Amino acid sequence: MKVLITGFDPFGGEKINPAWEAVRALPDNIDGIEVVKLQIPTVFKKSAKKLFENIDSVKPDVVICVGQAGGRYEFSVERVAINVDDGRIPDNDGYQPVDSPVFEDGENAYFSTLPIKAIVEEVKKAGIPAAVSNTAGTYVCNHIMYSLLYYLNKNNLNIKGGFIHVPFIPEQVVEKKNTPYMELTRITKALEISIKAIRDYEKDLVISGGKEF
Template sequence: MILLTGFEPFGGETTNPSWTAAAAASAILKADGHAVAAVELPCVFGQSITVLGDALQRYDPELVICVGQAGGRPRISLERIAINCDDARIPDNAGNRPVDEEVVPGGPAAYFSSLPVKAALEALRTAGIPAEVSQTAGTYVCNHIFYALMHSLETRLGAPTATRGGFIHVPYETQQVPRGSGTPSLPVAVMAEALAVVVRTAMSTTTDIRLSAGTLH
């Protein structure tokens, strides 16, 4: 079973491409013959973790990919690391605005994705989809759920599970961006195919490849 999640709209937006892309990717993967569930998460600190936890319990997936919107980024961002820090620049959809709080009190400082991010990067580039490995998922609800996911996979059965998981940021959807603004965006269909490529890569790759994808700053 594969679990994909995306977020509800936030910050005054009427849509969130992370959810529309995750739902569309679910349909693509089902057509491939995979068992897939897609779940929309609230853009709310704490509550999003509860909904994710319920989905993990219900579906007991072997692969989990959570998706969020990173408006302004030009590429599909394969997130490498989640940090144990909530520091919200804007309130979430319930008005919460934690500052310098831990996602999991007393938890490790960070967790690395257990997805084959370098192999996925290569596969995306081969497919002609703009992609990158990102070294930060921010400190808003996206990082919050990414950290909670990895912490859950590490501890929920009293020991690390065989389930692999990670987080992907997608740009704005093309229709969110005013024409001629120059703001980077991608069609939802491209985002959905990107997620399907990552899933296929993860399902066929147990050991990641070595590929330079770091940054200087």
């Protein structure tokens, strides 16, 4: 199995992005699974273009995109991406779309094809807080998740794909009061576990992962 896993560069005034730091700390081989790591820009459109090019060249079996979700406590495995770009802040190229479709000819939403509940359960077994998330936001994280699933769908590619959000790491919250974080080593470990779970679970677990809000 070959996995292409991506992480964003820093954005929003941060000097570091835990998504990329955790991704690049992964080994190149996990129990015989080849791991190809890619940094992508926190930029609408440009991030998707780079991802598509690498899907075509790497020809992975699985694509996992990883992003920062400052303020979340948990390793969050995303369920769905929506066809909306609505930037709370400009991206790293200064572009700030408002209520724009990611792709005009795309579906309203695409669902992850990863075994999201199995991933969560395996990560929790390792003592790492994890949960299914039902919103990837409307910034570049949702944009790349939607773009990934759109591309796989439109090109009929037999590739599994999805997105994971990770919390801040400790050095990002030194000046932020009452802000949750997770150690980088635990995030990287959770990503390793996620990759193994994708290999081990052909079908997802049928268990509750819902939330009231």
